[in-house]
Amino acid sequence: MRRTTYRRPFAAALLVASVLAPMTATPAAAVHAPGGHTAALGPAGADRYGEDDCPRHGLGPELTARLDKAIEDVRQEANIPGVVVGLWMPGKGNYVRATGVANTATREPMAVDSYIRIGSETKTFTVTALLELVDDHRIGLDDPISDYIRGVPNGRHITLRQLAEMRSGLFPYTSDADFEHDLLSNPQRSFTPRELLAYGYRHPNTFAPGAEFQYSNTNLILLGLVIEKVSGHKIADFLDKRVFRPAHLRHTLFPKGNEFPEPHPQGYTDQTLNGGIANATDWNPSWGWTAGAMSSNLHDLRRWAKVVATGTLLSPETQAQRLKTLPTGFPGTSYGLGIFNASGWIGHNGSLPGYETVTVYLPSKKATLVVMLNTDASHDGQEPSTLLARAITEIVTPNNVYAGNINPN
Numbered sequence: 001m002r003r004t005t006y007r008r009p010f011a012a013a014l015l016v017a018s019v020l021a022p023m024t025a026t027p028a029a030a031v032h033a034p035g036g037h038t039a040a041l042g043p044a045g046a047d048r049y050g051e052d053d054c055p056r057h058g059l060g061p062e063l064t065a066r067l068d069k070a071i072e073d074v075r076q077e078a079n080i081p082g083v084v085v086g087l088w089m090p091g092k093g094n095y096v097r098a099t100g101v102a103n104t105a106t107r108e109p110m111a112v113d114s115y116i117r118i119g120s121e122t123k124t125f126t127v128t129a130l131l132e133l134v135d136d137h138r139i140g141l142d143d144p145i146s147d148y149i150r151g152v153p154n155g156r157h158i159t160l161r162q163l164a165e166m167r168s169g170l171f172p173y174t175s176d177a178d179f180e181h182d183l184l185s186n187p188q189r190s191f192t193p194r195e196l197l198a199y200g201y202r203h204p205n206t207f208a209p210g211a212e213f214q215y216s217n218t219n220l221i222l223l224g225l226v227i228e229k230v231s232g233h234k235i236a237d238f239l240d241k242r243v244f245r246p247a248h249l250r251h252t253l254f255p256k257g258n259e260f261p262e263p264h265p266q267g268y269t270d271q272t273l274n275g276g277i278a279n280a281t282d283w284n285p286s287w288g289w290t291a292g293a294m295s296s297n298l299h300d301l302r303r304w305a306k307v308v309a310t311g312t313l314l315s316p317e318t319q320a321q322r323l324k325t326l327p328t329g330f331p332g333t334s335y336g337l338g339i340f341n342a343s344g345w346i347g348h349n350g351s352l353p354g355y356e357t358v359t360v361y362l363p364s365k366k367a368t369l370v371v372m373l374n375t376d377a378s379h380d381g382q383e384p385s386t387l388l389a390r391a392i393t394e395i396v397t398p399n400n401v402y403a404g405n406i407n408p409n
Helices: 061-077 119-135 160-164 177-185 193-201 217-231 235-244 298-310 316-322 384-396
Strands: 038-040 082-089 093-100 115-117 295-297 333-335 340-342 345-352 355-362 367-373
Touching: 061 082, 061 093, 061 384, 082 298, 082 384, 115 355, 119 160, 119 217, 119 235, 119 298, 119 316, 119 345, 119 355, 160 217, 177 193, 193 217, 217 235, 295 298, 298 345, 298 355, 298 367, 345 384, 355 384, 367 384
Parallel strands: none
Antiparallel strands: 038 093, 082 093, 082 367, 115 295, 333 340, 340 345, 345 355, 355 367
């Protein structure tokens, strides 16, 4: 597959029935493009599960208008059907917008309370769970993967740390031609973790452990298996108990199949066997498992961005290990344990057929940015979420412009 299906990183055991509370609305400038819709919701209201540290007002008419125009310009140029953007900047204000359409056939407007498939942002949850086991003294980051999982090529010399920081040298299963064909021929198919690993194990390791950076979903599938083996729980149950509930994430799901909470937009992809655009809304994300099968919404992603960057669920020592980032070879971006640092923004992005997200936190400004969109079709070789995040940060944090992509595929 030309970009590998779970490409580009920067690509609950039970479905919670509650939905996101309505967000407080204030007047703001809105851009209306032909055939598109813009919903302006101003400050987005206070956090229902904690004190809101942002002023209850927008960013001002001039800055708001600039953001409206920049987002709409990118949406039109990159042919993005719908976008949701949330920006929270303590001391300055908030910006929450939904623009474009959730369904290209019905022209239903995109909505800020939409659920979204978050792709590789799942990695931040998986690695958080792993690091909680480190804090529990049940595993060590420098343990070899062979201590937990048999059959890993060169597993005696690959550590859990190297898996989490994308330096294992294990071949990414999503780059296997048979995997690509099997998935796109039957996108409703359910894959098991062992089946996914088998695609990668067909290929020799690409380098010695620790020698280089290579983004590989194989790493995160293995870490998911480690979590299940050590904890004695299914990954969905462990995440629900140790991550979702303590972080007060009531709208985040690790699915068993292709379940997708409502409301959600239709998702459009060009990752197809014939290269045409397809509706991927009901595709089964099991092929991403602990590397990227999850879904969430704006409310929870806002909370999660700060939890990940500040280490709320971890000891200070373990969080410090997580934040030690190493060069990726991509300008402006380094990678730690399941997170990246993109010009100061800490977090991750996600991409899988039909959807893309960016969820990042800027510690120097205590700012949070969440971008959600219902396509992963690239534009001039760039993923659309990167184009949007870059355009937004060029305006609001010109000294910290989001770099983004760390995967050349």
